[in-house]
Amino acid sequence: MAWSRKSAMFAALAIALYLLGLVLRNQQLVTVAVVLLSFLTYAAFRTTHADVASSGRRLEDAEADAGIQLQSIVAMRKLSSARVFEDGEIDVVLRIQNRSNLSKVLEVRDRVPEVMRIKKGANYVLMELGGRKETEISYTIEAPLRGFYTIGPVCVRVQDAFGLFHNEREIHLYDDFLVFPKMEDIKDALIKSRVPKIFTGAVNIRNPGEGTNFYNLREYIPGDPMKKVNWKAWARSGKMMVNEFERDAVSDIILIIDSRSVSETGPVSRNSLVYSTRAAASLAQYFLSRRDSVGLVTYGDEIVSIDRDTGKKQLYVILTKLAGAMAKGNTPLKVVTNRILPHINRGSPIIILSPLEDDPTIMDAVRDLRARNFDVTILSPSSLEFEFDARRLDRTGYEVLKTERDILISELRGLGANVMDWEPDMMLVTALAGARGF
Amino acid sequence: MADEIKTEGASDTSHLYESKVIRSSAPSRKKAAGRLKSSTEIPRDAIPEIHVPSWIESFFGGPIVATTKFLPANNTVSMLQMSSAVVLFALSLLTLAFTPVSGTAWFAIANLIGIPIIGGIIHILIMVVGAIGGFYGIFQRDQRALLVSYVAMLVVTLRFAGSKVEFGFSFLPEGEILQKILLIAYAVFLVMYFELTSGIIRFSMLDTSIRTGEVYVMGEGKIIRQYHQALAITPIVAALVALLTLLINLIVPGIVGIFDSVQAARLSESVELTSVYGVAMGTAFVFTIVAAAFAINLPLRIQQMQESRNN
Numbered sequence: 132m133a134w135s136r137k138s139a140m141f142a143a144l145a146i147a148l149y150l151l152g153l154v155l156r157n158q159q160l161v162t163v164a165v166v167l168l169s170f171l172t173y174a175a176f177r178t179t180h181a182d183v184a185s186s187g188r189r190l191e192d193a194e195a196d197a198g199i200q201l202q203s204i205v206a207m208r209k210l211s212s213a214r215v216f217e218d219g220e221i222d223v224v225l226r227i228q229n230r231s232n233l234s235k236v237l238e239v240r241d242r243v244p245e246v247m248r249i250k251k252g253a254n255y256v257l258m259e260l261g262g263r264k265e266t267e268i269s270y271t272i273e274a275p276l277r278g279f280y281t282i283g284p285v286c287v288r289v290q291d292a293f294g295l296f297h298n299e300r301e302i303h304l305y306d307d308f309l310v311f312p313k314m315e316d317i318k319d320a321l322i323k324s325r326v327p328k329i330f331t332g333a334v335n336i337r338n339p340g341e342g343t344n345f346y347n348l349r350e351y352i353p354g355d356p357m358k359k360v361n362w363k364a365w366a367r368s369g370k371m372m373v374n375e376f377e378r379d380a381v382s383d384i385i386l387i388i389d390s391r392s393v394s395e396t397g398p399v400s401r402n403s404l405v406y407s408t409r410a411a412a413s414l415a416q417y418f419l420s421r422r423d424s425v426g427l428v429t430y431g432d433e434i435v436s437i438d439r440d441t442g443k444k445q446l447y448v449i450l451t452k453l454a455g456a457m458a459k460g461n462t463p464l465k466v467v468t469n470r471i472l473p474h475i476n477r478g479s480p481i482i483i484l485s486p487l488e489d490d491p492t493i494m495d496a497v498r499d500l501r502a503r504n505f506d507v508t509i510l511s512p513s514s515l516e517f518e519f520d521a522r523r524l525d526r527t528g529y530e531v532l533k534t535e536r537d538i539l540i541s542e543l544r545g546l547g548a549n550v551m552d553w554e555p556d557m558m559l560v561t562a563l564a565g566a567r568g569f
Numbered sequence: 570m571a572d573e574i575k576t577e578g579a580s581d582t583s584h585l586y587e588s589k590v591i592r593s594s595a596p597s598r599k600k601a602a603g604r605l606k607s608s609t610e611i612p613r614d615a616i617p618e619i620h621v622p623s624w625i626e627s628f629f630g631g632p633i634v635a636t637t638k639f640l641p642a643n644n645t646v647s648m649l650q651m652s653s654a655v656v657l658f659a660l661s662l663l664t665l666a667f668t669p670v671s672g673t674a675w676f677a678i679a680n681l682i683g684i685p686i687i688g689g690i691i692h693i694l695i696m697v698v699g700a701i702g703g704f705y706g707i708f709q710r711d712q713r714a715l716l717v718s719y720v721a722m723l724v725v726t727l728r729f730a731g732s733k734v735e736f737g738f739s740f741l742p743e744g745e746i747l748q749k750i751l752l753i754a755y756a757v758f759l760v761m762y763f764e765l766t767s768g769i770i771r772f773s774m775l776d777t778s779i780r781t782g783e784v785y786v787m788g789e790g791k792i793i794r795q796y797h798q799a800l801a802i803t804p805i806v807a808a809l810v811a812l813l814t815l816l817i818n819l820i821v822p823g824i825v826g827i828f829d830s831v832q833a834a835r836l837s838e839s840v841e842l843t844s845v846y847g848v849a850m851g852t853a854f855v856f857t858i859v860a861a862a863f864a865i866n867l868p869l870r871i872q873q874m875q876e877s878r879n880n
Contacts, residue, residue, distance in 0.1 A: 152845060153849060155728065156729065156844065156845045157672075160726055161848050163726070165756070166759075166811045167756075168852075169807035176862075236792055236795060255783060255784045255785070257785075257787070258788055259787065292796045292799030293796075
């Protein structure tokens with residue numbers, strides 16, 4: 132049984148008046164003190180009487196399928212979904228059962244993660260729950276940020292009518308859910324591999340082969356099928372010409388995400404890592420829908436990679452990894468490229484999502500990639516803008532740093548990488564088109 | 570562009586722009602920002618707003634009593650306000666009746682300086698402050714005014730009484746039991762005043778939380794009914810316990826009288842037993858029994874009994 136501030140003050144006042152009454156031989160003060168003490172005692176008596184678990188015995192929480200058993204109060208929770216995208220909503224239904232025959236006035240608070248917003252209903256309920264009755268508390272939470280989250284425990288409190296004493300108990304009922312980074316619909320990423328894989332597919336690559344998109348004209352070679360002959364070109368040039376088509380194939384796409392500590396510079400909801408994860412999710416969805424195989428590498432305090440694969444399952448694997456990406460450590464990009472290069476098909480498109488800060492190896496790493504003929508695209512969410520927008524950076528500092536950043540980007544472009552300085556209000560599609568020079 | 574950027578001393582980075590500089594990466598922006606900014610001012614949004622209370626606030630408010638803005642009072646709060654006002658009115662009358670100025674510090678000081686009327690004025694003034702502060706606090710739901718009222722209502726009773734129950738008016742009863750019942754009535758009204766006024770604040774807070782959607786209440790009527798029941802029962806129980814305590818000078822001789830009437834007569838005439846020390850002994854007796862009830866975990870046993878009966 133816990134004392135409230137009010138009961139503590141009442142008790143202190145009662146003792147003080149009692150002692151003063153004895154010193155001043157004042158029955159009036161002593162009487163007030165006695166009435167106060169009686170008031171407190173009776174309230175304490177009643178509180179213990181209506182206790183959830185006042186016996187002092189340790190109640191073992193027995194987990195069952197439906198929820199967690201308590202002596203008399205049982206809680207069960209149901210989430211509408213265990214996986215949502217950012218800004219998505221989850222409906223929570225908490226069922227509270229009173230298995231005792233005694234009616235109880237309960238305060239129930241279902242603990243939700245701090246970043247979540249209660250959109251509808253309330254997770255804090257004051258209720259009178261009759262004996263052998265149950266009730267449902269429904270509320271909706273909005274998940275504004277990606278990550279792994281847990282709802283719970285359920286705090287149940289019983290207190291006397293005057294709010295003097297209370298008993299509290301945490302029902303260890305937890306439900307996990309996952310918030311994936313939100314995705315932007317991409318029509319065309321303008322990224323194609325020059326290196327075909329063995330299997331043909333739906334995506335044309337920039338090599339001649341069996342496909343549907345026109346690629347080139349060339350002179351007829353004996354053995355070419357007659358349906359490929361371009362009669363107009365033959366008439367114009369006087370040489371027998373045939374159409375060549377782009378080869379349809381699948382390609383490997385590698386997404387590299389910078390999740391070092393520096394990538395979280397800026398406000399919680401607007402920083403480089405948030406933008407990078409959203410972009411990676413959108414790109415993964417786009418490429419996988421094109422039947423490309425997509426691999427993911429995140430680097431921060433360690434290098435975590437997901438092998439290239441195709442299909443919807445791969446999308447969820449990537450999304451899960453992105454949801455859990457934490458800004459930690461300071462692994463240089465060069466270490467990452469050294470580690471992954473032997474495992475990537477030469478010429479595959481590589482998309483790097485990084486703020487390009489605090490890493491002296493960026494130039495070397497990109498130079499290495501370009502030297503091996505990889506198609507490198509760098510999308511760089513500018514945390515300078517995030518910081519400047521949040522007024523954490525003054526104008527002079529911003530100008531100087533912006534100039535330095537521009538120089539670095541120019542140098543990277545000089546190496547043949549497609550680099551885009553991604554400003555906060557720019558859509559991903561625009562940033563991608565900008566990176567590819569459109 | 571380099572000319573436009575003004576930096577100080579070692580933080581001058583103009584050389585970066587004068588000629589071609591080949592670097593492998595951008596410098597640490599955090600470090601650069603630290604060097605280049607003209608001041609080391611902490612960003613405004615990084616500092617949480619902290620209100621440091623003045624010493625007056627510290628005494629009558631701030632950390633002790635918060636000033637809370639409530640939404641307009643609902644029915645429950647209005648009822649509590651009316652009840653509190655009635656209780657305060659009765660309490661003010663009882664205080665006036667029960668606390669003569671004699672024995673107070675201000676009475677002694679006024680006598681010392683030779684103007685006894687000042688003592689009486691101060692005495693009345695304290696009661697008026699207690700009453701007006703209370704009424705203001707009740708209807709404005711101002712916790713500070715209520716705290717001032719509590720303090721005034723208690724300060725006015727601080728007097729050396731010489732173990733006698735004295736009244737401010739001569740027409741009040743002189744019988745011991747009646748006097749003690751009136752005394753208990755006064756004490757109960759005082760405690761109920763504390764409780765009802767704190768109830769006003771509590772239910773105003775709850776109502777505000779409900780209306781702002783922070784808290785949802787199920788079965789509000791039943792919860793309020795329970796509070797009303799407690800308001801009716803608890804003062805009666807407290808009054809009965811206090812009556813037992815105060816009438817110990819009658820109870821003890823009564824019990825002893827079963828065995829020895831002479832000793833009982835002596836006890837009933839005992840000055841100590843009728844004095845405040847007798848009340849102290851009564852308190853010790855009564856609360857020893859209460860403590861024993863808690864020690865044997867009686868509340869839980871009653872609960873278990875009720876549960877098994879219902880099953």
